[in-house]
Amino acid sequence: MYASLLAYLAVHVSLGAALPAESNFSPRQAGATAFASNSGGNLKLSSVAAPVQGAGSPGSTTWDLSIDDTSSGYKQKITGFGGAVTDATVTSFNTLSSGTLSTLLNDLMTSAGAGFSLMRHTIGASDLSADPVYTYDDNGGAADPNLTGFNLGDRGTAMATMLAKMKSLQSNLKIFGSPWSPPGWMKLNGVIDGTTNNNNLNDGYIKNNGAQYSSAFAQYFVKYIQAFQSHGATIDAITIQNEPLNSQAGYPTMYMFSNEQGTLIQNYVGPALANAGLATKVWAYDHNTDVPSFPQTVLNMAGQYVNTVAWHCYATNVDWTVLSTFKQSNPNVVQYMTECWTPSTGSWNQAADFTMGPLQNWASGVAAWTLGTNAQDGPHLSEGGCATCTGLVTINNGGYTFETAYYMIAQFSKFMPPGATVLSGTGSYTYSSGGGIQSVASLNPDGTRTVVIENTFGNDVYVHLTTSSGQEWSGNVVTESVTTWVLPPA
Numbered sequence: 001m002y003a004s005l006l007a008y009l010a011v012h013v014s015l016g017a018a019l020p021a022e023s024n025f026s027p028r029q030a031g032a033t034a035f036a037s038n039s040g041g042n043l044k045l046s047s048v049a050a051p052v053q054g055a056g057s058p059g060s061t062t063w064d065l066s067i068d069d070t071s072s073g074y075k076q077k078i079t080g081f082g083g084a085v086t087d088a089t090v091t092s093f094n095t096l097s098s099g100t101l102s103t104l105l106n107d108l109m110t111s112a113g114a115g116f117s118l119m120r121h122t123i124g125a126s127d128l129s130a131d132p133v134y135t136y137d138d139n140g141g142a143a144d145p146n147l148t149g150f151n152l153g154d155r156g157t158a159m160a161t162m163l164a165k166m167k168s169l170q171s172n173l174k175i176f177g178s179p180w181s182p183p184g185w186m187k188l189n190g191v192i193d194g195t196t197n198n199n200n201l202n203d204g205y206i207k208n209n210g211a212q213y214s215s216a217f218a219q220y221f222v223k224y225i226q227a228f229q230s231h232g233a234t235i236d237a238i239t240i241q242n243e244p245l246n247s248q249a250g251y252p253t254m255y256m257f258s259n260e261q262g263t264l265i266q267n268y269v270g271p272a273l274a275n276a277g278l279a280t281k282v283w284a285y286d287h288n289t290d291v292p293s294f295p296q297t298v299l300n301m302a303g304q305y306v307n308t309v310a311w312h313c314y315a316t317n318v319d320w321t322v323l324s325t326f327k328q329s330n331p332n333v334v335q336y337m338t339e340c341w342t343p344s345t346g347s348w349n350q351a352a353d354f355t356m357g358p359l360q361n362w363a364s365g366v367a368a369w370t371l372g373t374n375a376q377d378g379p380h381l382s383e384g385g386c387a388t389c390t391g392l393v394t395i396n397n398g399g400y401t402f403e404t405a406y407y408m409i410a411q412f413s414k415f416m417p418p419g420a421t422v423l424s425g426t427g428s429y430t431y432s433s434g435g436g437i438q439s440v441a442s443l444n445p446d447g448t449r450t451v452v453i454e455n456t457f458g459n460d461v462y463v464h465l466t467t468s469s470g471q472e473w474s475g476n477v478v479t480e481s482v483t484t485w486v487l488p489p490a
Contacts, residue, residue: 032473032487035415037407039348039480044407045414051465051475051485059462059476065427067441068468069449069490075422076334078442079174079364080117081355081413083371083392084339087122087129087155090162092374092395104393104400108371109169114410117172117418118365120338121159123179123224125192126242127251127385128370128378129155133192135183136224143185145216150223157231164232172418174365176237176310176338177228178286180252182220186213192252193384199247205260214264218272225273225280236279239286239310239338240269245294246287250384258294261285262301270305283308286338289322290315299330309333311363313340313354320357327362337366342405344377344390351392351405352454352482355412359422359440368392368409372400411482415450416442423449430456437461437477447489454482 032050036043067073083089093101107113122128124135136156139149152160167173184191188198188207202212217240225235244256256264265282273280284306285295295309311323323335337358342351355366373391380387392406420442430436435457442450455461455477465473469490477483 032475032485034475034483034485035411036478036481036483037404037411038478038482039404041404043478043481044402045410048478048483049476051463051473051487054472054474055464056462056474058464058474059460061457061459062462062464063427063437064464064466065425065437065439065451065453066466066468067423067425067449067451069423069441069443070468073424073468074443075424076362076364078416078418078420078422079336080172080418081114081366081409081416082116082118083120083368083409084128085119085121085159085163085166086126086370087159088374088379089128089370089372089391090155090159091130091379092372092391093162094158095374095395096398096400100398100400105165105169107402108393109166109173111414114406114413115170115417116413117170117174118336118367119163119166119173119175119371120367121163121175121177122242123177123238124156124181125252125381126180128373128380128389130379131382133181133252133381135179135181135192136227137183137220138192139183139185141184141190144183145213147216147219147223150220150227152224152227156227160228160231160233163228167233174236175233176239176283177224177235178239178242178338180242181254182213182217186217186220187254194249196247196249196255199253199255201254201256201260201264203260203264205257205263211268214268215272217264218268221269221280222272222276222278225278226276237281237283237308239283240264241286242339243287243312244285245291248384251381258297259301261294262298265298265305266302270302273305281308282306283310283336283338286310286312288312288315289318289320292322292326295326296329299333307333309335310338311335311358312338318354318357320361320363323358323361323363335363337363339367339369341369341386341389342392342403343388344403345388346405348404348480349408349454349456349482351408352411353438355409356438356440356452356454359412360428360438362422366409366412368405408482411484412440412452415452415484415486417444419445420450437463449487449490451485451487452482453477453485456480 247255284298
């Protein structure tokens with residue numbers, strides 16, 4: 001029904017990438033399988049009718065897709081999917097019995113469940129922390145340039161311990177940390193939150209008073225990484241400021257200029273990590289897609305230490321093609337979607353959209369905000385911050401519930417393992433009315449191919465897929481669902 005229109009509208013992007021190395025995934029299979037999660041909630045990673053080879057039996061509504069599963073279609077490699085481990089997550093999870101927590105973590109981290117392999121975590125307090133705000137070296141507000149008072153504290157230790165448990169279940173887990181604010185004494189205003197006046201690092205960039213605390217700021221990261229590592233939580237990467245263009249009084253934030261971030265990484269943070277013998281990478285930016293000049297400046301200034309950019313979803317009319325444009329200008333860059341919230345009032349496919357769009361545009365992974373909360377969307381700060389950030393998992397009365405967003409992300413994470421290679425393809429299109437078909441595919445380390453199809457129409461759609469390796473696959477995709485096909489090796 002829509003095939004001729006799609007042939008005209010489809011955009012085929014094809015850039016080279018290496019075939020992924022073998023890793024632990026599913027064994028080679030003889031036939032195709034399919035799984036779906038839908039808006040109604042009666043399908044939750046549920047097995048559904050598998051696609052068949054050939055044209056099959058088309059219904060009244062058909063849609064044409066294609067993927068290039070030959071080497072000419074290889075794009076970025078997948079690192080993983082997951083969420084943000086906040087204080088709210090750790091506090092909520094730790095209210096569970098040891099047996100229930102073990103079951104939950106297995107559901108989250110292993111192939112029996114979502115198989116998450118990318119976790120962000122908050123370095124010190126965020127808006128999803130209980131009062132009071134804190135960092136790992138508050139020192140009563142007094143300056144501590146030698147960091148003699150550095151201490152993870154109860155909350156930092158609990159977070160490191162939780163991440164270590166996750167790592168023990170998922171050997172491919174990549175963990176990256178982001179601070180909402182450094183210790184208050186490092187800032188011009190002397191506080192973690194409460195004001196936007198002089199809400200900047202005291203690094204000489206603004207006041208021209210010399211690099212007051214740039215070295216201490218760099219060593220703060222070194223000590224934090226070493227402390228987490230001592231608890232069994234290896235930190236694979238950091239961003240040096242969550243949302244550097246967001247300065248708010250109600251919760252921990254800090255404003256940072258792009259030139260300032262470039263200087264800090266090139267002259268202080270990068271060398272400090274290297275001198276400490278740490279393999280932790282530094283990722284640029286960690287903010288919205290509407291200011292791509294910021295990460296470009298950081299890469300230009302600190303390319304010796306940075307080749308990765310982190311993006312958020314909160315720009316007005318978010319446009320994930322910004323990542324493709326950025327890739328064209330920086331062909332060696334690695335990109336991630338590192339934050340997008342999942343409110344209970346969000347549309348059924350919100351998480352599918354903020355996963356699908358970045359994957360179609362060169363992102364190697366996606367992390368939702370946040371992984372887990374209690375039934376009151378917390379704990380969170382009593383003033384400011386987010387009071388409506390529902391986790392992918394809600395903890396309540398000694399048990400847990402997976403929210404719709406969890407299943408939507410799991411439709412990708414469970415079937416696109418670390419090391420998979422995203423494939424170029426055509427046929428995705430969404431009408432101004434909102435209905436459409438979006439898809440993304442991968443070639444997996446075991447040779448199988450995954451095709452994730454998002455159907456936002458109010459009716460089933462019969463999808464016909466052609467592959468550059470010379471195959472045809474056809475099958476039904478149910479109303480308002482994300483359906484994943486796993487095809488056998490070509």
